[in-house]
Structures are given as C-alpha cells and as structure tokens.
Amino acid sequence: MFAKLVDVLFGCRHARYSFPVTLRGAKARRSEVAALTGTYVACLNCGKEFAYDWQEMKVITSPERHRERLAELAKHVA
Numbered sequence: 825m826f827a828k829l830v831d832v833l834f835g836c837r838h839a840r841y842s843f844p845v846t847l848r849g850a851k852a853r854r855s856e857v858a859a860l861t862g863t864y865v866a867c868l869n870c871g872k873e874f875a876y877d878w879q880e881m882k883v884i885t886s887p888e889r890h891r892e893r894l895a896e897l898a899k900h901v902a
C-alpha cells in the first residue's frame with residue numbers, strides 16, 4: 825500500500841528485479857533493452873525492463889551513463 829503510494833508520487837524505485845533473461849540473435853534485437861547487452865531484467869513492481877550487465881552484475885538503469893560500456897557490450901551481442 826505505502827509502496828504503491830510512493831510509486832505514484834515519486835515513480836517506481838525499481839527495488840526488486842526478476843532473474844536476468846538472456847536473449848540471442850533476432851529475439852534480442854526485438855527488445856530495445858535486451859539489444860543493449862543481450863540480457864535484461866524486469867522490475868517486479870512496475871514491470872519495466874532494464875538491460876543487465878552479467879560481467880558487472882549490474883542493472884543498467886540509465887543507458888546514457890553507460891554509453892561506453894554498452895558500446896563495448898554491443899560488440900559481443902552482434
């Protein structure tokens with residue numbers, strides 16, 4: 825209840841994520857976030873999807889801040 829109210833007022837904090845899902849080839853290209861690293865997680869609260877970096881074990885919430893890292897990862901996906 826309180827968490828829902830916080831989501832409405834401040835937006836979801838994306839505190840809980842699903843297990844990372846790795847997509848390959850055509851499937852990966854169909855998902856915008858999976859296309860970044862080939863792997864994505866979904867927020868268990870709002871359902872938003874985020875790219876996931878397996879090597880760094882990190883969720884990439886802002887592609888802008890990880891531009892260089894993503895460019896490097898994209899080479900491995902392609």
Ligand SMILES: [Zn+2]
Nearest residue numbers: 836838867870
């Ligand atoms: Zn969320």
